[in-house]
Amino acid sequence: MSSDSHLEEALTAFLDTPAPPSIGLDSVGVVQPQAMTFDEPLQLASGTAFGPYSLMVETYGRLNADRSNAVLVCHALNASHHVAGVSADDPSDVGWWDNMVGPGKPLDTDRFFVIGINNLGSCFGSTGPASIDPRTGRPYGASFPVVTVEDWVHAQARVADRLGIARFAAVMGGSLGGMQALSWAITYPERVAHCVVIASTPRLSAQNIAFNEVARRAIITDPEFHGGDFYAHGTVPRNGLSVARMIGHITYLSGDDMAEKFGRAQRSPGADGAFRYGYDVEFEVESYLRYQGEKFSKYFDANTYLLITRALDYFDPAKQAGGDLARSLAPAQAEFLLTSFTTDWRFPPSCSREIVQALLRNGRPVTYAEIEAPHGHDAFLLDDARYHSVVRGYFDRVARQLGLGEAGGAQ
Numbered sequence: 334m335s336s337d338s339h340l341e342e343a344l345t346a347f348l349d350t351p352a353p354p355s356i357g358l359d360s361v362g363v364v365q366p367q368a369m370t371f372d373e374p375l376q377l378a379s380g381t382a383f384g385p386y387s388l389m390v391e392t393y394g395r396l397n398a399d400r401s402n403a404v405l406v407c408h409a410l411n412a413s414h415h416v417a418g419v420s421a422d423d424p425s426d427v428g429w430w431d432n433m434v435g436p437g438k439p440l441d442t443d444r445f446f447v448i449g450i451n452n453l454g455s456c457f458g459s460t461g462p463a464s465i466d467p468r469t470g471r472p473y474g475a476s477f478p479v480v481t482v483e484d485w486v487h488a489q490a491r492v493a494d495r496l497g498i499a500r501f502a503a504v505m506g507g508s509l510g511g512m513q514a515l516s517w518a519i520t521y522p523e524r525v526a527h528c529v530v531i532a533s534t535p536r537l538s539a540q541n542i543a544f545n546e547v548a549r550r551a552i553i554t555d556p557e558f559h560g561g562d563f564y565a566h567g568t569v570p571r572n573g574l575s576v577a578r579m580i581g582h583i584t585y586l587s588g589d590d591m592a593e594k595f596g597r598a599q600r601s602p603g604a605d606g607a608f609r610y611g612y613d614v615e616f617e618v619e620s621y622l623r624y625q626g627e628k629f630s631k632y633f634d635a636n637t638y639l640l641i642t643r644a645l646d647y648f649d650p651a652k653q654a655g656g657d658l659a660r661s662l663a664p665a666q667a668e669f670l671l672t673s674f675t676t677d678w679r680f681p682p683s684c685s686r687e688i689v690q691a692l693l694r695n696g697r698p699v700t701y702a703e704i705e706a707p708h709g710h711d712a713f714l715l716d717d718a719r720y721h722s723v724v725r726g727y728f729d730r731v732a733r734q735l736g737l738g739e740a741g742g743a744q
Contacts, residue, residue: 359436359438360417361393361417361418364418364428368388370385375484375491383453386453388450388453389459390414393442394443400498401500402446403498403501405448405450413449415457416428416434439724439728444728445728450492462477479640486513486516486520501526502527503527504529504667506533508533509641515688519662527731530672534685535658536648561636582622584679585711594618659694672703676706676708685701706719
């Protein structure tokens, strides 16, 4: 199929469909993702050429005539293309950043055309380890190649090409999504006008890599894992995946937040608060973690968890520049917004400040906000008036630069 045919097909799928019914004045409403299939193999950082493959894509708002108002939102570890609105297949499935994206929200879909893409290797519709390998007729399983943040960015660029978007008004993401946004600014500098990096880091610390390794070992050593080919055995390594999620969840919350939510409250204390002297759930925090782990193990893929945590480990743009972050960021042409949260001990403010300092060394325009919030790393997903005000103000400026009019109405 020619590139013109691909563009026509993509625009028909995403731009000419009727506007969905509204759930509320500030909602993008009911949304339906589309699959984009790419026949040409993608050259991965590992040296593997992978393809064909499909990526799930969801869009909100309208692309303007000159295609200048597109914003790419990159997702974090357990999220997907479903950024905002309500899934057409499940009324209870609300987008993971619905408080950020929508009409009149900080990223205003009355002005911007917002794109969410499920990354290659994920388990929410894009080609991943559970997908069928056309060469064998069986799930890829352990044979699915290791992917990197840079691989995802190259795959996302193909989606942009398919939609006829030469340059994004902004590329935005939190946590692992922020790494992708940063990689976009380096890898495709001429295609990014603004780069929004929230609660992220230029590389993982040894401690973060250690947490990821413990989580991976929990999965790999589960007897039901079967070397990654558990699909053929009709099993799921739920115990390992549940423990992995529990480990990760601890790192997303701050100590103060956990103390306020749970303290040392007991689940079902005996008379006068006596302990039960066993290894079942004793404290409320244990019950919470087990619930989160068990819920996660029912919808997430174990091999995907391995892939994504390893992609986190590998991200280090300064590695190819002799460890000099400023040098690695030198190609960037974008303006930047970075936001961090004071109680985020997974990616603390010092990580964002390091990026800010490297950008300033290159003379890049940078806005930086350090938000005092009690919720740890998860703060980037939550409602915080100061945080949302910063993002709203920044996108107001982007809109003015593009001549998109006042909030609440695109020109």
